[in-house]
Amino acid sequence: MGRIYFDQAGPVKPQTEEKKGMSTYHITVAGQRLSVRATHHGLLDMLPGIMRDGGQGNAGVARMIAAEAFKVYTVASYRHLHAVRLIQARMRRLQGLAVLDWTHEAPSLGAPLAERRRMLLVGRNCISAEQREAACAAADLMLYLGDSGKDCAVQVGMAKAIGTPVMGIAGPLEETGLMLHNAVALWVAGPFEAISRIRRMLRCRNQADVEHDCGKCPAERVCSLAQ
Numbered sequence: 001m002g003r004i005y006f007d008q009a010g011p012v013k014p015q016t017e018e019k020k021g022m023s024t025y026h027i028t029v030a031g032q033r034l035s036v037r038a039t040h041h042g043l044l045d046m047l048p049g050i051m052r053d054g055g056q057g058n059a060g061v062a063r064m065i066a067a068e069a070f071k072v073y074t075v076a077s078y079r080h081l082h083a084v085r086l087i088q089a090r091m092r093r094l095q096g097l098a099v100l101d102w103t104h105e106a107p108s109l110g111a112p113l114a115e116r117r118r119m120l121l122v123g124r125n126c127i128s129a130e131q132r133e134a135a136c137a138a139a140d141l142m143l144y145l146g147d148s149g150k151d152c153a154v155q156v157g158m159a160k161a162i163g164t165p166v167m168g169i170a171g172p173l174e175e176t177g178l179m180l181h182n183a184v185a186l187w188v189a190g191p192f193e194a195i196s197r198i199r200r201m202l203r204c205r206n207q208a209d210v211e212h213d214c215g216k217c218p219a220e221r222v223c224s225l226a227q
Contacts, residue, residue, distance in 0.1 A: 069096060069097060069098035070096055070097050070098070070140050070141070070198075070201065070205055071097075071099075071100055071139045071140045071141070072098070072099060072100065072139060072140065072141050072142075072143055072198065073100040073135045073136065073138075073139035073141075073142050073143070074087060074088060074099075074142075074143045074145060075142055075143065075144050075145065075148065075152045075155045075156060076144070076145035076146075076148050076152060077145075077147070077148040077152060078106055078107070078120060080145050080148065081106055081109075083145060083191075084145060085103055086191075087143070087145070087194075088101060088103070090191070090195055091195060091198065094195075094198065094199060094202055095202065095206055096202050096205060097198070097202060100135045100138065100139055102131065102132065102135070105131070107119040107120060132155060133158065136158045136159045136162065136164060137158075137164070139159070139164050140164075140165075141165055141166075141167060141198065141201075141222055142155070142156065142159045142164050142165070142166045142167070143166075143167050143168075143169070143194060144156050144166055144167070144168040144169065144184060145169050145171075146168065146169065146170045146171035146174040146176070147171030147173065147174035148171075153179075153180050156168075156180060156183045156184065157179070157183055159183075160183040165185045165221070165222035165223070165224070166184045166185055166186075166222070167184070167185065167186045167187075167188060167194055167197065167198075167222050168184035168186070168187045168188070169187075169188055169189075169190055169191065169194060170187060185221045185222050186219075186221040186222045196218075197218055197219040197222070198219070200218065200219045201219045201222075201223045204223070
């Protein structure tokens with residue numbers, strides 16, 4: 001379990017203890033020292049409560065997340081579970097990036113197939129839908145991995161409506177409809193190109209290595225710095 005600390009020193013970059021999978025954050029909230037337990041993998045679980053709760057503590061956590069990390073939410077069907085985990089593993093290597101991860105809540109691959117199908121159906125009425133709605137709003141970038149069906153298309157539409165930029169990777173045989181095609185700001189050929197564009201954005205954010213001519217930057221259409 002990671003720890004998020006708030007201290008009088010102000011925000012600094014996260015320090016990771018790789019052996020324990022822990023991350024430490026430091027930030028000041030309203031001049032007070034607060035302590036909140038969290039993990040990158042469990043970050044998505046925090047978001048609905050953060051957004052509902054008007055308390056100073058949760059508001060401070062929300063501000064800390066927005067200030068400290070570039071948040072990427074990968075939208076994909078459960079059948080792309082392995083691909084999503086591989087892509088997210090690559091993204092977690094990038095400094096200053098936080099993954100809004102739904103895969104740890106996905107049905108275990110060790111469960112019988114019938115049980116996995118049942119759990120996915122149950123998800124229609126549980127908090128998972130609320131978590132995904134919160135992630136659409138909290139993300140700095142949504143990454144769509146196709147072909148992924150109607151539920152994922154709805155999330156892309158939500159992101160489009162609230163102004164979260166969407167980068168898309170079409171499935172090998174996917175025929176994107178007009179609405180999905182236009183809701184995605186930038187289509188790329190595959191995961192490696194997507195991660196390359198994300199890396200370019202992080203360079204601007206983390207190192208003040210800002211692209212002087214955003215129009216020439218390959219990530220311009222999904223970068224908030226270029227808006």
